[in-house]
Amino acid sequence: MPGPRSFTGEDVVELHIHAGARNVQQVVDALLACGATAAGPGEFSRRAFELGRLDLEQAEGIAALVAAQTDAALAQARRLVAGELGRRVDAVREQVAGLRGEIEANLDFPEDVTAADTTRWSEELEGLRGTVAGWLRRFEAGRRAREVARIALAGPPNAGKSSLFNALVQRERAIVSPQPGTTRDYVEAALELDPHGAVLIDTAGLRGVPGDELELEGIARTRDQLAGADIVLWIEAADEQPVERGVDEGVNAHVVLVESKRDLGCARPDWLGVSTRTGAGLDRLRATLRRWFVDGDASADDSPWIGLARHRERASEALASIEACATRLGEDAPLELVAFELGAAERRLAEITGRHALGAIGEDVLRRIFSRFCIGK
Ligand SMILES: Nc1nc2c(ncn2[C@@H]2O[C@H](COP(=O)(O)OP(=O)(O)OP(=O)(O)O)[C@@H](O)[C@H]2O)c(=O)[nH]1
Ligand SMILES: [Mg+2]
Structure with missing residues (x-):
C-alpha cells in the first residue's frame, strides 16, 4: 500500500500467511534476519500520528477501542477515532486564538479600548468558559456510561x-x-x-x-x-x-x-x-x-466525549486560564496579562489533539500514551 494514504502514511507491505504459531514465527524470524525491526507497542498509531494521519486524541481512541469491554465503551471510542472531540476542541481553540489576536492588536494603544470592547470580550470569554465547563461536566457521565459496574x-x-x-x-x-x-x-x-x-x-x-x-x-x-x-x-x-x-x-x-x-x-x-x-x-x-x-447525562449525544483523564486535565487547565483571563479583564489588568492567559488556554487545548503543539507536549507524554497500546496496534 503506497503512502501517503496508508494507515501510517508510509509505504506498507502486508503479508498474508497461514496462522499457525510456528509458521508465523519462522516468517517473522526470516524478516528480522533480513534487517526488519519488530514493532513496539502502539508503533503503527504513533507513526500515523507523526505523519499527520491521526490526531493524538484519535490515536488514544484506537487504544480505547481495543480496551473497550462494553458496547457503550466501544461507541465512545469510535467517536474519538472519528475525530469528533478534536474538531470541537479545535473550533474553540480557534475562537480563543481570534480573541487573543484582537486583544493583542490593542496592546500598543490600550487607551483606544472602549468599555464596549471590554464588554464584548467578557461576553465571549463567558461563552468559552461555558463550553469548556460543559465538556468537563460530561466527563463523569462518560466514564460511568462505559464502566463495567x-x-x-x-x-x-x-x-x-x-x-x-x-x-x-x-x-x-x-x-x-x-x-x-x-x-x-x-x-x-x-x-x-x-x-x-x-x-x-x-x-x-x-x-x-x-x-x-x-x-x-x-x-x-x-x-x-x-x-x-x-x-x-x-x-x-x-x-x-x-x-x-x-x-x-x-x-x-x-x-x-x-x-x-x-x-x-x-x-x-x-x-x-x-x-x-x-x-x-x-x-x-x-x-x-x-x-x-446514563445518570446525569441528559444530553448524551450532542456533546463531545471527553472521556480520558489526559483530556480532562488539559481541558480543566484551559478552563482555569479562561477564568483567570476573565478575572483580569474585569480588574482592568494590563492587556498583556489578559492575552497571556488566553495564550495559555490555547496551548492547553492544542495539546488535546497534539496537532499544533507537539513541542509542548513533549516526548515523554507521547511515549506514555503509546506505550499503553498493545504491540502491533
Ligand atoms: N414465592 C416465592 N419464593 C421465592 C421467590 N424467590 C425465591 N424464593 C424462595 O425463597 C427461598 C430462598 O431463596 P434464595 O434465593 O436461596 O434466597 P437467598 O436470599 O439467596 O438466601 P441465602 O443465600 O440463604 O441468604 C427459596 O426456597 C426460593 O425458592 C419468589 O419470587 N417467590
Ligand atoms: Mg443465596
Whole structure:
C-alpha cells in the first residue's frame, strides 16, 4: 500500500500467511534476519500520528477501542477515532486564538479600548468558559456510561437474593434453597445491560446472629463486596418483617430497594417489586439498573466525549486560564496579562489533539500514551 494514504502514511507491505504459531514465527524470524525491526507497542498509531494521519486524541481512541469491554465503551471510542472531540476542541481553540489576536492588536494603544470592547470580550470569554465547563461536566457521565459496574445483591438470609441473581443472569449459577444462610462465598457473573456491562454479585445474607463460623465469614465477605460496589440491590421478601438496620452506612453505592417474592404479597409498596416465580418486575429492575449508567447525562449525544483523564486535565487547565483571563479583564489588568492567559488556554487545548503543539507536549507524554497500546496496534 503506497503512502501517503496508508494507515501510517508510509509505504506498507502486508503479508498474508497461514496462522499457525510456528509458521508465523519462522516468517517473522526470516524478516528480522533480513534487517526488519519488530514493532513496539502502539508503533503503527504513533507513526500515523507523526505523519499527520491521526490526531493524538484519535490515536488514544484506537487504544480505547481495543480496551473497550462494553458496547457503550466501544461507541465512545469510535467517536474519538472519528475525530469528533478534536474538531470541537479545535473550533474553540480557534475562537480563543481570534480573541487573543484582537486583544493583542490593542496592546500598543490600550487607551483606544472602549468599555464596549471590554464588554464584548467578557461576553465571549463567558461563552468559552461555558463550553469548556460543559465538556468537563460530561466527563463523569462518560466514564460511568462505559464502566463495567459492580452490582451487589444484599439483604437478610432467604430473601431470594440467589434466585434473583439466577433470574437476572438467566442461568442457575447460584445455589437456591429454603434454608436461610445458603450462600456463603460470594458468586459473580457477567450481566449484560445492553449497551452497558456489569458484574452481578450474589452475597451471603446478612443477619445479626449467624448460624455458624462459616456464615460469619460469608457475612464479612459480603461487607467487603458492598464496600466496593457501584450499585447495591437491597432485597427484602414480601412475606418477611422489615429488617431494622438496612444497608450499612459505610456503603457508598447507589442503593435500589427491592421487595422480592411479590407473588406472596406486598409489604413495601414504594419499593421496586419483583417475583422470580412469576418473572414480574424483572424488566423494570433491568431498566432501573440501565438508568444508572446514563445518570446525569441528559444530553448524551450532542456533546463531545471527553472521556480520558489526559483530556480532562488539559481541558480543566484551559478552563482555569479562561477564568483567570476573565478575572483580569474585569480588574482592568494590563492587556498583556489578559492575552497571556488566553495564550495559555490555547496551548492547553492544542495539546488535546497534539496537532499544533507537539513541542509542548513533549516526548515523554507521547511515549506514555503509546506505550499503553498493545504491540502491533
Ligand atoms: N414465592 C416465592 N419464593 C421465592 C421467590 N424467590 C425465591 N424464593 C424462595 O425463597 C427461598 C430462598 O431463596 P434464595 O434465593 O436461596 O434466597 P437467598 O436470599 O439467596 O438466601 P441465602 O443465600 O440463604 O441468604 C427459596 O426456597 C426460593 O425458592 C419468589 O419470587 N417467590
Ligand atoms: Mg443465596
